[in-house]
Amino acid sequence: MSAPQVMGHEIAGEITDIGDGVTGWVVGDRVQVIAAIPDGTCEDCLAGHQTICPNQVSMGYQFAGGFAEYMIVPREVLRVDGLNRIPEGLGFAEASLAEPLACVLNGQELARVGEGDTVVIVGSGPIGCLHVRLARSRGAARVILIDINAQRLAQAAALVQPDLTIDSSTTDPVDAVLVATNGRGADVVITAAASGAAQEQGLRMLARRGRLSLFGGLAKDAPFITIDANLVHYRELTIVGVNGSSPAHNKQALNLIATGAVPVADLITHRLPLDRLLDAIEIVGRGEAIKVTIEP
Numbered sequence: 001m002s003a004p005q006v007m008g009h010e011i012a013g014e015i016t017d018i019g020d021g022v023t024g025w026v027v028g029d030r031v032q033v034i035a036a037i038p039d040g041t042c043e044d045c046l047a048g049h050q051t052i053c054p055n056q057v058s059m060g061y062q063f064a065g066g067f068a069e070y071m072i073v074p075r076e077v078l079r080v081d082g083l084n085r086i087p088e089g090l091g092f093a094e095a096s097l098a099e100p101l102a103c104v105l106n107g108q109e110l111a112r113v114g115e116g117d118t119v120v121i122v123g124s125g126p127i128g129c130l131h132v133r134l135a136r137s138r139g140a141a142r143v144i145l146i147d148i149n150a151q152r153l154a155q156a157a158a159l160v161q162p163d164l165t166i167d168s169s170t171t172d173p174v175d176a177v178l179v180a181t182n183g184r185g186a187d188v189v190i191t192a193a194a195s196g197a198a199q200e201q202g203l204r205m206l207a208r209r210g211r212l213s214l215f216g217g218l219a220k221d222a223p224f225i226t227i228d229a230n231l232v233h234y235r236e237l238t239i240v241g242v243n244g245s246s247p248a249h250n251k252q253a254l255n256l257i258a259t260g261a262v263p264v265a266d267l268i269t270h271r272l273p274l275d276r277l278l279d280a281i282e283i284v285g286r287g288e289a290i291k292v293t294i295e296p
């Protein structure tokens, strides 16, 4: 992040002014803004892989973000079609969740979540909740939600209704998943938590041909895990990473929210004004919320 900076990269709002030479938008348009901005011109972008653009910059990191009454949508966003019209009837708060849902969508595409799958999500924060709902909308037969914090797990489960919850502070999650699947294991495990232990356990929960999505990154100073390479080899497992989302993912995510395929309104447990931003960050830090939105 280039400091000082206005943070906030899950952004929605209304256009109040238009820059010189900008066409296709009018004052009053309601819009959602991408967070990760690919250059659109490098080899990876041209190959259709905008999420791994090596020249990627981001709202709230290199450009002033959404925790503000007014902000500028930079030309770099417009250049890659990163400004999306919010469909009629959808609120700004709900539309702002298109950005995290876009990342979740990228993750589930790469992990090939599909019809009939048993999907395990590790981590019951807002991203974990979005994973549960998206997996359902993609036809997953069974969704299992795991967290190390029993209270947070219960709060999330009450909203997103997984088929099974596992409190990994008291239960061995690998054993529990294997028991719940008659020893077969899960088709997909997604770790939506910054936990190397969860990644290691995730691999051991997989069925043959299973996919492990390392959705959550690890701390920079402890990025190493230990895995049984023979499990990967003999069981034909796939371990897949995921880095943010593309402008196209944002459009699809906004559409999934607007059509009700992935409901998000009930995941927003707190809506605070801009002058209570620090309170909002503390609420998130204490694990009391699923999703907090700032409404300047």
Ligand SMILES: [Zn+2]
Binding pocket: 038, 039, 040, 041, 042, 043, 044, 045, 046, 050, 053, 054, 055, 056
């Ligand atoms: Zn690029």
